[in-house]
Amino acid sequence: MTLRKENILIVDDDIHILELLQRHLRSLDYHTFKAVSVKEALFILKDTFIDLLITDIQMPEVDGLQLLKFTNEHYPDIPKLVVTGYPSVTGALETFKSGAVDYLTKPFTKEELRLAVAKAVTNQHGKSQTRKVQKAPTQTKYGDMVGASGSFQKVTNIIDRVKDNKATVLIKGESGTGKELVARAIHYTGKFSRAPFIAVNCGAIPENLQEAELFGYIKGAFTGANENRNGFFQAAQGGTLFLDEIGTASLAVQTKLLRALQEKEITKVGSQKPEKVDIRIIAATNADLMENIKNKDFREDLYYRLTVVEITVPPLRERKSDIPLLVDKFLLKYGVEYKDRLLKISPEALSVLERHHWPGNIRELENSIQRAVIMADGLIGVKDLPDYLKYEIEFPQTGFVPLKVMEKEYVKRVLLHTQGNKTKAAKILQIDRKTLRDKLH
Structure with missing residues (x-):
């Protein structure tokens, strides 16, 4: 049985030191990742399982x-080794307080590096196994989604069951809940992840162009069709069309x-x-399709073809325990x-975010954090935080107020928003607007 090579992330703004460390570590049979800045290192940490972090201090x-x-707070099980050319007692103390397990001063020998790395990695093997076992039941990240609530786990459990087959999926949920992220998680965490993923917003395509954009057209099919052109179905061949x-x-x-789903074939306009197609279709909606069916705006037979598997993405107000992770x-x-x-x-700002009702769901939360960072x-x-969040109305802990008072405050809050x-x-x-004017008077 071949043992997995340990992944070591090296962070140093000096490209020569970076290449020297990489050369030494590769000769010692480690797998390495390089970053010339903390910013670059964060993206590697986010997407890669790292066994050891080696970093310079002065950058x-x-x-x-x-x-x-940051690594100590978010990835506490990753051992950290510091390599620096500016040694000092104060600096060493600060380094160990920040979670480093060892401290090497430049210049150092290859043997000193080998011993320090071997010690850190060896001490970590038992902890790493524990970390992998403990994380599984309380998974907080799935694809680009994060959460730990029961409703989040319910969604990821369904994703696990459909990601490796091409069953048609309908994703329901309010606007801003992350329906496209669910679709991408189905595609990119499954065995078809190397195939194309094509996302199409049907609402953004004019009705008279939808058929041509989706299925393609042949030359002369209509005015302006000067050549044969494939549509989104052909682009998604072998993969997923969202x-x-x-x-x-x-x-x-x-x-x-409906014909594409039933017969696995499409016909270009004109x-x-x-043409045969081999794709998985994932559809999404924030509308009540059953109501559309009653109004003769949506085909009932298509609805049942789309809902082989149905995923309902909960609104953020129903998974408020996930707000700190999303933040x-x-x-x-x-x-x-x-x-x-x-x-x-x-903590005070986080409490404000946890209190809000979030009618715009995760998209509204992301916009609020984006503004706050700026x-x-x-x-x-x-x-x-945005003004409408700062002045969020809290229901009193004791006692009650008349409905007119609460209504007045709520109308003021909406106007502020x-x-x-x-x-x-x-x-x-x-x-x-007339009713609103009357209430304002």
Whole structure:
């Protein structure tokens, strides 16, 4: 049985030291990843199982100490080895406080490096096995999704059952809940991940162009068709075609979709010759398709063809325990992108986020964190959050207030959210502008 090579991440802004370390470690039969900055290292840590981190301390923008602290908080089981050309007693103490297991001073010999790495990796083997076993039942990351709530686990359990077959899947959920992320997780975590993944927003394609865009067309099929052209179905051959906002598809397109699902073949616009297709279709909607069926806007037979497997993505208000994990994800993403720093959020600001109802779901949360990162100078506080979140109404812990008072406060909050736009406020409140004006008076 061949043992897996340990993955070692080396971080140093000096390219010569980086290459020297990589050459030594490869000769010692380790697998290495290189990063010339903390920013680059974070992306490797996010997507790769790392057995040992080796980092310099003195680096521009974000230094090695911040990387050590971040790794200690988010990946506590990864041993950390520091290599630096600026040794000092104070620096060594700070390094060990940040979670490093050893400290090498440049220049060092290959034998010193070998001993330090071997010691760190050997001590970690037992812990690594424990980490793998313990993480499985409480998985917090799946594809690009994060969560630990029961509703999140329910979604990932279904993904596990469908990712390695080509059963048709219908994903339901409110706008902003991450339906496309679910579709991408099905595709990219399964055995067809190397095949194409084509995402199509049906609502963004004009109705008169939907058929040509999806199925392709032949030269002369209509005015402007100057050549043969493949559609999204042909582009997704062998892989996955994700049809978002499927409820907006025209009835003509629905008829051809039904045939594609039943017969595994399509016909280009203007052609009489059917073509075989081998793809998995994942559709998504935030609409009530059963209501569309009643209104004769959606084919019932197509609905049942699409719902071989159905996944309902819960709104964020039903999985509030996942908010801290989502906040960490977005802080990492936008902190690195905008500030080249690792930002944190205060407990008070996090409490505000956990209290909010999130009608815009995860997309609204991401936008709020994106804004907060831009506005913050350091630790993200309540002051850095959007105004409509700062002044969130809390129901009193004791006692009650009249309905008119609560209604007044809620209307004020909606107007604050829309920045005084009465049309948008009326739409959110689901009343007409005249009724809103009466309430304002």
